[in-house]
Amino acid sequence: MDEGDVRRLLEVAVEDTRPRGLADGMWERALHAQKRQRLRAGLSAVCVGALVVTAVATTGSLNGDRAGRPAGPITSSSDTTQPTRGPQRPPTTTFAPSDYPFAESPAGLVDASVVQDLWTASRAESTPWVHSPIPRSISVGGATDLSTDPVEHALMAVQVSLDRPDTDDIFVLGDDMRWRRVEVPGLEPVADQATHSLELLRPTSLTRDGTMLALPQPGEIVVVDLLTGQVERYEVPGLNGSVIWSADGTQILTGNQGRAGGRLLSLDDGSVQRTQQSGMVFDTTFAPDGALIELHNVETTKGYHFEIRTDGGLEVPPVRLTVDVSAGVYQQSVHATDNAIAFVRAVYGWSSPRERDERHGVVVVDRLTGKVLAQLPMLSDVFLYESSPMGWLDDETLLLRLGSDVVSWHYPSGDLRRILTTEGEPVGLAFAPAAVAAVID
Amino acid sequence: MAAMSEDDKATFTIWAQSRLGRLVRSATLLTGDQQLAEDLVQEALLKVAMRWPRLRDGNPEAYALTVVFRDNVSWWRRRRPVIVEDVPDVPTPIRPDLTEHRLVVLAALDCLTVKQRAVLILRFYDDLSERRTAEILGVGVGTVKSQTAAGLARLRAVPELLATLDNEGGHDGRR
Numbered sequence: 001m002d003e004g005d006v007r008r009l010l011e012v013a014v015e016d017t018r019p020r021g022l023a024d025g026m027w028e029r030a031l032h033a034q035k036r037q038r039l040r041a042g043l044s045a046v047c048v049g050a051l052v053v054t055a056v057a058t059t060g061s062l063n064g065d066r067a068g069r070p071a072g073p074i075t076s077s078s079d080t081t082q083p084t085r086g087p088q089r090p091p092t093t094t095f096a097p098s099d100y101p102f103a104e105s106p107a108g109l110v111d112a113s114v115v116q117d118l119w120t121a122s123r124a125e126s127t128p129w130v131h132s133p134i135p136r137s138i139s140v141g142g143a144t145d146l147s148t149d150p151v152e153h154a155l156m157a158v159q160v161s162l163d164r165p166d167t168d169d170i171f172v173l174g175d176d177m178r179w180r181r182v183e184v185p186g187l188e189p190v191a192d193q194a195t196h197s198l199e200l201l202r203p204t205s206l207t208r209d210g211t212m213l214a215l216p217q218p219g220e221i222v223v224v225d226l227l228t229g230q231v232e233r234y235e236v237p238g239l240n241g242s243v244i245w246s247a248d249g250t251q252i253l254t255g256n257q258g259r260a261g262g263r264l265l266s267l268d269d270g271s272v273q274r275t276q277q278s279g280m281v282f283d284t285t286f287a288p289d290g291a292l293i294e295l296h297n298v299e300t301t302k303g304y305h306f307e308i309r310t311d312g313g314l315e316v317p318p319v320r321l322t323v324d325v326s327a328g329v330y331q332q333s334v335h336a337t338d339n340a341i342a343f344v345r346a347v348y349g350w351s352s353p354r355e356r357d358e359r360h361g362v363v364v365v366d367r368l369t370g371k372v373l374a375q376l377p378m379l380s381d382v383f384l385y386e387s388s389p390m391g392w393l394d395d396e397t398l399l400l401r402l403g404s405d406v407v408s409w410h411y412p413s414g415d416l417r418r419i420l421t422t423e424g425e426p427v428g429l430a431f432a433p434a435a436v437a438a439v440i441d
Numbered sequence: 442m443a444a445m446s447e448d449d450k451a452t453f454t455i456w457a458q459s460r461l462g463r464l465v466r467s468a469t470l471l472t473g474d475q476q477l478a479e480d481l482v483q484e485a486l487l488k489v490a491m492r493w494p495r496l497r498d499g500n501p502e503a504y505a506l507t508v509v510f511r512d513n514v515s516w517w518r519r520r521r522p523v524i525v526e527d528v529p530d531v532p533t534p535i536r537p538d539l540t541e542h543r544l545v546v547l548a549a550l551d552c553l554t555v556k557q558r559a560v561l562i563l564r565f566y567d568d569l570s571e572r573r574t575a576e577i578l579g580v581g582v583g584t585v586k587s588q589t590a591a592g593l594a595r596l597r598a599v600p601e602l603l604a605t606l607d608n609e610g611g612h613d614g615r616r
Contacts, residue, residue, distance in 0.1 A: 001593070001596065001597050001602070001603060001606060003564075003565060003593070005606055006561065006565045006593065006596065007565045007566070007568075009542075009546050009602065009605070009606070010470055010546065010561075010562065010565055010566040011566065012542055012543075012546075013470065013542060013543045013546035013547065014466040014469050014470055014543070014566075015466075016540065016543075017462075017465060017466045017469050017475060018462075019461050019462055019464075019465035019466075019479060019482070020479065026453075026454075026457060026483075026486050026487060026490050027450045027453055027454060027490055029487055029490070030487055030490030030491045030493075189552060199554065404581070404584075423583070427554070427591065
């Protein structure tokens with residue numbers, strides 16, 4: 001099958017598609033939308049003007065009036081003569097975030113001091129490299145077989161499409177900086193419940209220490225012991241779109257983004273339990289202290305809702321955490337420490353590119369309060385497909401995939417260091433954060 | 442925001458009517474669902490209309506495709522499946538409104554990642570260059586090349602697709 005065949009197949013597949021009159025009335029709708037935008041801009045200007053007037057008036061009252069009289073001491077209301085020109089005015093109406101879906105909520109306005117410099121593709125070139133023996137690019141040529149040449153710890157795993165067109169191969173990089181091919185016969189493609197295909201190698205496929213690899217399969221989970229190359233298959237009902245390792249590497253939570261009811265597989269005895277997840281769970285992660293953290297809901301104007309289950313999601317009612325920043329759609333990439341949660345915030349829809357660029361990015365929030373601790377904004381072009389946290393290197397340093405670069409980000413200081421580039425475009429990528437942290441300075 | 446005149450309305454309407462079919466068909470391949478495709482195209486047309494004074498002398502079709510393909514990523518990530526106690530592990534039911542050829546092609550496209558699917562449709566249905574495809578998707582040309590190769594490889598591994606080609610006499614046996 002060549003490119004010409006594909007062209008013809010696509011052409012014939014939709015040749016009988018007859019669209020309805022979608023263009024009818026479109027011009028009038030556009031005019032109406034423009035009017036709404038102008039009105040909104042005018043309202044914003046009025047609000048800004050009101051705020052400026054209020055600020056000037058306040059400044060005047062504190063610093064003295066135009067006649068040069070000095071400001072008096074700040075007094076309590078009981079010391080102050082009340083105005084006599086009628087009732088007090090109500091407070092100035094403030095901008096309502098629900099009027100503008102991509103504005104920040106006033107209650108959750110992100111402190112500007114935690115918003116760091118915009119990440120762009122060109123910025124990557126000037127970002128210093130981390131000191132480490134990790135190869136700066138991915139080249140699996142010369143890989144040996146894992147079964148005959150196992151690793152002590154794997155730093156990362158990649159899924160690449162090689163010359164054999166129908167094969168997606170998985171390789172791991174050992175802490176001796178050599179690649180091994182992971183041999184698992186009979187792997188099938190995986191898909192989510194909407195039948196969209198997923199990469200077989202999930203971003204969370206490796207244990208934190210890089211000794212085990214899990215691959216989702218329909219109806220089962222394949223676990224590879226990277227220290228021996230031994231492959232075990234565990235029966236787990238369902239589509240199994242994701243695999244998330246518990247902190248101690250003895251359990252795997254599997255499920256699908258956006259659906260209720262995960263399954264917790266115990267590797268000790270192969271038992272499978274349904275978790276008590278409810279509602280729409282967009283992503284799940286285990287924190288080092290064993291807590292199960294679920295991203296439950298994303299509402300454009302009302303922020304993110306996490307539920308934290310301290311018993312691993314089985315019995316104890318969860319603690320709800322609301323992160324009150326205006327939210328966008330979500331990408332599967334939540335990672336937690338005992339104190340913080342990192343995730344990707346993305347905005348699409350009716351926003352302009354500029355609005356998106358200012359709000360796309362990685363966010364770190366306090367696990368107790370939901371307060372935003374740091375935000376790394378990025379251009380939507382960098383973000384669009386492949387930018388997400390890949391795990392925590394330590395309590396303050398996050399491993400990030402930013403477009404084609406993998407970097408460490410010390411979020412309190414904003415220090416970014418390149419670790420490698422993903423030239424060659426691996427289909428899937430996973431890291432063992434503790435193993436990576438052990439080999440970088 | 443530039444003012445929109447009656448002349449703009451006329452030129453936009455002519456442009457939209459002439460491109461509508463192609464856009465919907467491209468979006469149908471992208472989503473596998475004509476209704477969703479029409480929703481995406483409708484939003485794209487509205488955005489084009491709102492920017493028509495600036496776009497009309499440029500490349501409005503590229504802008505519309507950009508909106509369609511990027512909003513599709515948005516939809517794909519934003520989708521909120523129906524909550525059920527236990528999702529049955531069965532394939533998507535066959536839709537009788539689709540022809541067999543279309544079913545096979547759409548099923549084969551479902552084997553691709555979102556990015557591979559987008560790249561193949563822009564390259565081989567919309568007949569765009571690698572560079573233009575990269576611009577629309579907001580990725581590098583290298584990504585377009587690698588995803589094209591990976592996507593074609595996956596399609597070649599779909600036996601039903603090869604059988605469809607053989608039945609239509611368009612396949613010379615190469616894989």
